[in-house]
Amino acid sequence: MVREPTTGTSLPVVRWLLAPRVGEVEQGLLGVDSLLLAQLLWNRGLRSSPEAQAFLSPGSLSTLGDPFMMLGMESAVTTLVTAIREGNPIAVYGDYDVDGVAGAALLAEALRFLGGTALLHVPHRVRDGYGLNSEALQSLARRGAKVVVTVDCGITANQEVELAAELGLRVIVTDHHTVPSRLPTAVAVLNPHQDECGYPFKELAGGGVAFQLARALLERMLPSGQVEARILELADLAALSTVADVVPLVGENRTLVALGLKAMRLGKRPGLHALCEVAARTPSALTVRDLSFALIPRLNAAGRMGEAQDAIDLLLVRDPDQAQILAAQLDGTNDARRQLMEQLSGGVLEQAAEIAGAPAIVIEGDFPIGLAGLLAARLVDRWLVPSVVIQRGESVSRGSARAPQGFDLMQLLDATRPSLVQYGGHPRAAGFTLATQDISGFRDAFSAAASTLPLSAKPERLVTADAALRLRSIGPLLADLLERFEPSGEGNPSPTFVSRGTLVSRKAGSDGPVRLRISDGDSVRRAVLFRPRAVPPLGTRVELYYEVRRSLWRGDQQIDMVVHEDGLVPLAEAV
Numbered sequence: 001m002v003r004e005p006t007t008g009t010s011l012p013v014v015r016w017l018l019a020p021r022v023g024e025v026e027q028g029l030l031g032v033d034s035l036l037l038a039q040l041l042w043n044r045g046l047r048s049s050p051e052a053q054a055f056l057s058p059g060s061l062s063t064l065g066d067p068f069m070m071l072g073m074e075s076a077v078t079t080l081v082t083a084i085r086e087g088n089p090i091a092v093y094g095d096y097d098v099d100g101v102a103g104a105a106l107l108a109e110a111l112r113f114l115g116g117t118a119l120l121h122v123p124h125r126v127r128d129g130y131g132l133n134s135e136a137l138q139s140l141a142r143r144g145a146k147v148v149v150t151v152d153c154g155i156t157a158n159q160e161v162e163l164a165a166e167l168g169l170r171v172i173v174t175d176h177h178t179v180p181s182r183l184p185t186a187v188a189v190l191n192p193h194q195d196e197c198g199y200p201f202k203e204l205a206g207g208g209v210a211f212q213l214a215r216a217l218l219e220r221m222l223p224s225g226q227v228e229a230r231i232l233e234l235a236d237l238a239a240l241s242t243v244a245d246v247v248p249l250v251g252e253n254r255t256l257v258a259l260g261l262k263a264m265r266l267g268k269r270p271g272l273h274a275l276c277e278v279a280a281r282t283p284s285a286l287t288v289r290d291l292s293f294a295l296i297p298r299l300n301a302a303g304r305m306g307e308a309q310d311a312i313d314l315l316l317v318r319d320p321d322q323a324q325i326l327a328a329q330l331d332g333t334n335d336a337r338r339q340l341m342e343q344l345s346g347g348v349l350e351q352a353a354e355i356a357g358a359p360a361i362v363i364e365g366d367f368p369i370g371l372a373g374l375l376a377a378r379l380v381d382r383w384l385v386p387s388v389v390i391q392r393g394e395s396v397s398r399g400s401a402r403a404p405q406g407f408d409l410m411q412l413l414d415a416t417r418p419s420l421v422q423y424g425g426h427p428r429a430a431g432f433t434l435a436t437q438d439i440s441g442f443r444d445a446f447s448a449a450a451s452t453l454p455l456s457a458k459p460e461r462l463v464t465a466d467a468a469l470r471l472r473s474i475g476p477l478l479a480d481l482l483e484r485f486e487p488s489g490e491g492n493p494s495p496t497f498v499s500r501g502t503l504v505s506r507k508a509g510s511d512g513p514v515r516l517r518i519s520d521g522d523s524v525r526r527a528v529l530f531r532p533r534a535v536p537p538l539g540t541r542v543e544l545y546y547e548v549r550r551s552l553w554r555g556d557q558q559i560d561m562v563v564h565e566d567g568l569v570p571l572a573e574a575v
Contacts, residue, residue, distance in 0.1 A: 016545050017464040018498060019043045036467060037481055040495050043466050056484050059258035061228060067216035071197035072188035076172045077216050079147060079187050084116040084221070088146035091119040093132060093153070095206065096303030098244035098296050098311070100152035103207030105315040106237035107151060110214035113230065114221050119145055122308040125370050129398070130424070130431055132160035141167040150174055152206025155191055156424050158184045174209045177424050178410045201252040207241020208256055235259035236269060237315065243291045244300070248491025257487040261286055271314040274327035288487045301334035304370030341371060348375050348389065349382065356383055359451035362443040364390040364397070373400035373429065380404050386412060386450050390439060396421070397436045403428045407450070415449035416442050463564070465498040465545060471523035479550040479559050496564070499544045501571065504536055518544065518561065527561040529568060541571045
């Protein structure tokens with residue numbers, strides 16, 4: 001199906017593709033008893049029975065790499081063991097997003113369990129800015145810290161690490177962001193992306209790197225019979241970090257999330273249990289989708305709208321009553337965040353529409369820096385080009401950048417280096433600081449760099465469905481099969497399907513989700529559209545692009561076709 005943009009707009013073309021069909025040969029290689037299961041596995045790059053079985057049974061600690069394979073791990077563990085045994089306080093310096101917050105909480109909990117004194121510090125997004133902060137290091141030194149361990153930050157903090165050494169602080173950097181040409185002169189730098197690092201899995205989130213440090217430390221200091229149980233108790237925080245940072249949910253990341261969901265479903269962490277209550281989620285049935293759309297936004301709201309310390313306090317609290325109070329506070333903060341986003345989004349989209357068709361979008365104004373990244377993401381969703389939202393300050397301004405698949409923001413920001421004071425991040429999400437007077441030069445350089453990338457000048461939203469289905473195939477057996485593909489997410493999307501020639505036979509809902517009855521002969525199924533752009537009249541034959549999800553409503557099982565945005569097209573418009 002090809003759906004061109006409405007005349008006069010610059011919205012991307014939407015193209016739906018169908019994955020090539022597999023047959024009995026591929027099914028035999030994978031060693032599975034269902035052709036549809038073989039199709040879904042093959043679409044995810046699996047080519048042998050061992051690979052298929054490992055994918056379908058994630059969640060074994062033994063499948064994670066040996067933490068001591070990570071460059072710098074031995075030095076980091078030796079330094080921390082010495083500090084613990086000598087009674088020297090260890091500062092854990094996190095970041096204000098959920099990856100840094102959950103990772104810092106994880107490491108602090110491990111250190112305290114081993115008898116260490118952990119001083120937790122999470123910077124304030126506005127007051128302190130991103131990463132290591134000189135004033136914070138001085139404060140930690142005055143509080144008696146002898147070692148500082150960063151989580152999800154520090155890989156570019158050369159000057160700050162040098163200051164720390166002058167203050168008598170030994171710094172261990174744990175990070176997963178793009179590695180610069182010059183590393184800080186820390187006691188150890190843990191980042192799998194380093195060229196010399198032999199750790200096999202490179203895509204860990206910041207909390208995943210912290211998890212492996214905690215694991216190595218526990219292995220070094222605990223009797224062997226106690227290690228696994230204690231490590232698994234930390235997996236819930238590692239899972240939060242991993243899902244929050246939107247790293248690919250493949251390999252070790254998928255294992256960490258599977259282990260973490262198991263830990264969360266036991267309901268032993270009061271803070272997460274209370275957060276589930278305010279988010280109307282059932283702890284024993286948590287999914288990646290629940291984390292992404294219910295728990296993580298509430299935790300992230302703390303750092304976006306105020307103090308990220310509030311989120312850490314919730315994750316580490318042990319008193320259930322206090323947990324409920326903290327969860328209610330975060331819920332209120334998230335409500336305020338949502339309201340402010342709605343107020344700002346219209347104006348930002350309006351500004352961007354004036355320059356739609358450009359190779360990149362750069363918007364500046366009086367935007368809260370905590371929401372700049374979310375606003376930039378909305379621009380990317382709409383126009384599929386690298387997008388930047390800058391909080392304009394009197395002399396210094398800060399920005400957040402987002403990019404669609406196929407772009408590397410770090411490459412783009414490298415090209416604007418003369419305009420920037422500081423920058424860092426990932427290929428698809430980054431942040432930076434610059435002098436306000438240099439915004440115009442930055443905009444020109446960023447757009448020029450984006451225009452030189454070897455990508456099609458016409459943005460396209462390419463989506464591939466796993467298979468075509470008849471409505472009669474959608475039911476409990478299919479839902480059971482699809483649950484074997486969890487946890488799914490970035491880099492490992494939930495299976496998607498196409499159904500053609502179906503009939504819209506009933507419609508309900510106008511504000512919010514729209515629910516349809518879709519029929520194909522004698523088969524009738526429910527379809528849900530959460531963000532419909534247009535719904536054709538009853539009696540229209542349509543083509544659908546959707547996921548299949550199971551849910552419970554008042555104790556009854558429901559299986560719905562959840563239609564993607566742009567995923568419902570009248571057949572007359574489909575090409």
